[in-house]
Amino acid sequence: ILSKRIVVLSGDGIGPEVCQEAVRALKAVADKFGHEFIFDYQLMGACAIDATGDPLPEATLEACRTADAVLLGAIGDPKYDNNPSAKVRPEQGLLRLRKSLGLYANIRPVTAYDRLLEHSPLKKDRIQGADMVIFRELTGGIYFGEKGRRDDGSAYDNCSYSRYEIERIAHRAFQAAEARRGKLTLVDKANVLETSRLWREVVQDIALQYPKVLVDYLFVDNAAMQMILSPKQFDVILTENMFGDIISDEASVIAGSLGLLPSASVGDEVALFEPIHGSYPQAKGKGIANPIATILSAAMLLEHFGLQEEANSVRKAVDNALEQGVLTPELNAKSPYTTEQVGSFVAYGI
Amino acid sequence: ILSKRIVVLSGDGIGPEVCQEAVRALKAVADKFGHEFIFDYQLMGACAIDATGDPLPEATLEACRTADAVLLGAIGDPKYDNNPSAKVRPEQGLLRLRKSLGLYANIRPVTAYDRLLEHSPLKKDRIQGADMVIFRELTGGIYFGEKGRRDDGSAYDNCSYSRYEIERIAHRAFQAAEARRGKLTLVDKANVLETSRLWREVVQDIALQYPKVLVDYLFVDNAAMQMILSPKQFDVILTENMFGDIISDEASVIAGSLGLLPSASVGDEVALFEPIHGSYPQAKGKGIANPIATILSAAMLLEHFGLQEEANSVRKAVDNALEQGVLTPELNAKSPYTTEQVGSFVAYGI
Numbered sequence: 001i002l003s004k005r006i007v008v009l010s011g012d013g014i015g016p017e018v019c020q021e022a023v024r025a026l027k028a029v030a031d032k033f034g035h036e037f038i039f040d041y042q043l044m045g046a047c048a049i050d051a052t053g054d055p056l057p058e059a060t061l062e063a064c065r066t067a068d069a070v071l072l073g074a075i076g077d078p079k080y081d082n083n084p085s086a087k088v089r090p091e092q093g094l095l096r097l098r099k100s101l102g103l104y105a106n107i108r109p110v111t112a113y114d115r116l117l118e119h120s121p122l123k124k125d126r127i128q129g130a131d132m133v134i135f136r137e138l139t140g141g142i143y144f145g146e147k148g149r150r151d152d153g154s155a156y157d158n159c160s161y162s163r164y165e166i167e168r169i170a171h172r173a174f175q176a177a178e179a180r181r182g183k184l185t186l187v188d189k190a191n192v193l194e195t196s197r198l199w200r201e202v203v204q205d206i207a208l209q210y211p212k213v214l215v216d217y218l219f220v221d222n223a224a225m226q227m228i229l230s231p232k233q234f235d236v237i238l239t240e241n242m243f244g245d246i247i248s249d250e251a252s253v254i255a256g257s258l259g260l261l262p263s264a265s266v267g268d269e270v271a272l273f274e275p276i277h278g279s280y281p282q283a284k285g286k287g288i289a290n291p292i293a294t295i296l297s298a299a300m301l302l303e304h305f306g307l308q309e310e311a312n313s314v315r316k317a318v319d320n321a322l323e324q325g326v327l328t329p330e331l332n333a334k335s336p337y338t339t340e341q342v343g344s345f346v347a348y349g350i
Numbered sequence: 351i352l353s354k355r356i357v358v359l360s361g362d363g364i365g366p367e368v369c370q371e372a373v374r375a376l377k378a379v380a381d382k383f384g385h386e387f388i389f390d391y392q393l394m395g396a397c398a399i400d401a402t403g404d405p406l407p408e409a410t411l412e413a414c415r416t417a418d419a420v421l422l423g424a425i426g427d428p429k430y431d432n433n434p435s436a437k438v439r440p441e442q443g444l445l446r447l448r449k450s451l452g453l454y455a456n457i458r459p460v461t462a463y464d465r466l467l468e469h470s471p472l473k474k475d476r477i478q479g480a481d482m483v484i485f486r487e488l489t490g491g492i493y494f495g496e497k498g499r500r501d502d503g504s505a506y507d508n509c510s511y512s513r514y515e516i517e518r519i520a521h522r523a524f525q526a527a528e529a530r531r532g533k534l535t536l537v538d539k540a541n542v543l544e545t546s547r548l549w550r551e552v553v554q555d556i557a558l559q560y561p562k563v564l565v566d567y568l569f570v571d572n573a574a575m576q577m578i579l580s581p582k583q584f585d586v587i588l589t590e591n592m593f594g595d596i597i598s599d600e601a602s603v604i605a606g607s608l609g610l611l612p613s614a615s616v617g618d619e620v621a622l623f624e625p626i627h628g629s630y631p632q633a634k635g636k637g638i639a640n641p642i643a644t645i646l647s648a649a650m651l652l653e654h655f656g657l658q659e660e661a662n663s664v665r666k667a668v669d670n671a672l673e674q675g676v677l678t679p680e681l682n683a684k685s686p687y688t689t690e691q692v693g694s695f696v697a698y699g700i
């Protein structure tokens with residue numbers, strides 16, 4: 001029996017709706033297994049800017065620092081996107097949070113669900129059985145490098161990686177590959193970028209410590225193609241921040257919906273769990289957002305607490321929803337369920 | 351009746367084989383229409399390193415500078431790829447060539463051929479009718495920024511864009527959109543990168559001069575997903591160098607084979623034409639390389655010379671090959687034709 005404090009950052013757009021359903025699932029777990037989860041709601045993103053002027057208020061960061069885990073919905077608002085000169089942006093909150101909490105490894109499992117193969121834009125024979133995990137470096141690279149404008153009006157972004165930044169996530173990815181099917185694919189652009197060459201050097205060095213893992217190297221342009229041509233070739237993918245951002249969103253087409261894909265962001269201390277989808281502002285308040293990605297993120301959170309049985313019970317309840325077609329409109333156009341109905345069905349099945 | 355000097359950079363791997371077929375097509379055009387094309391073969395890439403130590407020898411660059419057009423096969427050799435500390439690389443030759451010739455706009459048309467829909471990993475209804483052109487900036491961004499190692503062992507790559515670099519390709523892309531279906535999609539990561547915000551600002555400014563063009567903005571992660579989910583939404587895509595590299599290789603799955611996609615790289619002076627595929631070293635000398643991408647690149651070269659009728663006759667001959675199934679193994683597994691057979695069939699049909 002555990003007592004844990006979970007900070008919930010519902011965020012913007014559909015964030016609050018999907019978080020509510022993940023929390024519902026966690027409460028069902030607590031009830032069933034006799035744990036105590038305390039939910040501490042904090043502001044981050046556009047909602048935090050609106051309330052405090054800061055996308056990541058100090059109180060939020062402090063709450064996260066001392067939490068047992070963080071559950072995040074989504075952040076982002078179009079009013080900031082097409083205003084290139086906006087000084088404060090929701091995304092800064094998320095990036096600062098990842099950096100401040102040291103969440104250097106973003107882990108994104110992607111599976112083709114048998115029940116949902118027809119929803120993928122890809123042909124069935126290409127994706128059936130696809131099952132991979134993407135390890136995306138999350139606190140380095142061009143997202144966090146020095147950026148700005150020069151007097152001549154030009155703009156710059158700097159990309160930088162140290163050996164240490166690469167090593168720590170590489171070890172995690174190799175360990176995952178050992179526990180899975182034993183293959184690791186490094187995605188880089190080592191024929192052009194110096195940072196990619198460093199990634200390749202470090203990974204080649206570390207590979208010697210994992211003789212059972214088969215290592216493969218793909219240039220990111222080729223990887224973006226291979227992900228669609230033959231996704232089953234992938235087991236563990238390891239890559240830097242921006243390539244991971246692109247490749248993992250692309251990989252979501254294999255699952256049939258972005259609304260199914262969870263992620264865990266881990267470091268040496270607290271861990272954060274969030275769906276890979278964004279804040280989808282057009283859907284806000286309509287009850288059409290798919291809560292499953294966030295619920296599955298909650299399952300990863302339970303695993304992180306060491307609660308494997310609990311995590312499995314959430315996953316089984318989700319599988320059941322998939323099987324019964326208790327799904328939001330993008331996956332069940334004919335007789336769609338609302339966000340809350342899907343969440344309740346899952347919670348009830350736990 | 352024209353007389354033109356075309357520099358041919360056959361390059362590495364399958365480059366020479368596919369170039370031979372494109373040259374065959376150009377010779378057929380010269381014969382039929384009474385033009386004179388002089389082919390000037392020069393070294394670039396791994397073959398140039400092997401011969402001279404330099405991936406882009408001075409003689410090659412000089413020949414290109416004074417040429418009417420350049421036809422390129424492909425460059426790259428695995429012996430350099432997994433050696434992160436190699437000092438000289440084939441790719442440097444290509445990058446230096448692009449920069450030296452000022453080839454700032456790489457134009458990559460992507461079409462779903464009705465005859466080949468079944469070869470795409472994507473479902474037919476998603477791609478039928480897809481028809482887009484990707485404008486990739488080719489001489490700026492992170493590929494050309496300062497890069498190196500620091501004393502602490504870390505590596506860096508700098509990404510930089512000036513307003514001018516964005517403006518000149520943006521104008522070309524807007525003009526293309528005006529002449530097509532009137533839609534332009536800017537792909538960037540303006541929620542995180544300063545260079546992307548500059549791209550968005552400049553494109554927003556320039557859009558005012560093209561009131562008939564509808565402008566859309568997508569973050570690159572979302573674009574990588576949309577490319578597969580609904581490729582028909584795209585008409586003209588405009589993007590920076592690295593995003594264009596990734597997105598255009600990904601888009602090749604729509605056509606059914608990387609071996610079908612040509613490109614033109616243009617600047618204010620000489621222009622270069624090349625297939626988007628790489629040197630595919632495993633296929634070298636086997637007669638299985640698809641020459642169509644290079645032949646279609648030659649068609650773009652003819653258009654660049656103002657020879658529209660000639661370009662059309664090449665395209666018609668290619669269409670005929672597609673229709674008759676005169677295709678290399680990746681597109682015709684049952685009764686495949688060799689590289690040379692496909693090339694001869696096309697040349698014969700001109």
Ligand SMILES: CC(C)[C@H](C(=O)O)[C@@H](O)C(=O)O
Nearest residue numbers: 075076091094245541542571
């Ligand atoms: C919102 C944005 C900053 C973020 C990222 O690019 O990292 C998102 O796209 C993601 O993938 O988590």
Ligand SMILES: CC(C)[C@H](C(=O)O)[C@@H](O)C(=O)O
Nearest residue numbers: 191192221425426441444595
């Ligand atoms: C070979 C490499 C440098 C090149 C690039 O990335 O530009 C290639 O991938 C391309 O797309 O033309």
